[in-house]
Amino acid sequence: MKFKSLHEKAKLVDNSIDEYIKTKNSSFVPMKNLEQIVLMIFPDAVMVNFGLHKLVFRLRHKSHELALKIGKSEAIERDHEAYRQMPTSMRHVYFARVFWHTKYCLLQEFG
Secondary structure (H helix, E strand, O other): OOOHHHHHHHHHHHHHHHHHHHHHOOOOOOHHHHHHHHHHHOOOOEEEEEOOOEEEEEEEEOOEEEEEEEEOHHHHHHHHHHHHHOOHHHHHHHOOOEEEEOOOEEEEEOO
16 A cells, blocks of 8 residues: 555544544534644645535655545545546546545545
8 A cells, every 4th residue: 555654644533533523423523623633643734725525735755745635524435436437547637646545534646
């Protein structure tokens, strides 16, 4: 698996989100709190974009620039499914390469 150390940190983000949801009896973490959780686990991350359902952070890993998308599991799964449905030959024309995803996180090439 590429970027295994980032994957392990993403699992910490997942666990933090699940714990927040459980303790606050909430449907999801408010975006401001989510940003704080991510920056605590990924201190070098820079938030570059946000929307209704996801936050996007830029990560630098050696020679790679990566985008870490974090949001509701449904939004992450929709992005992953759209990527997988594209024919392999055209996939990287319309989408940045997806390396992996967890319940609430998706790592892909930046750009």
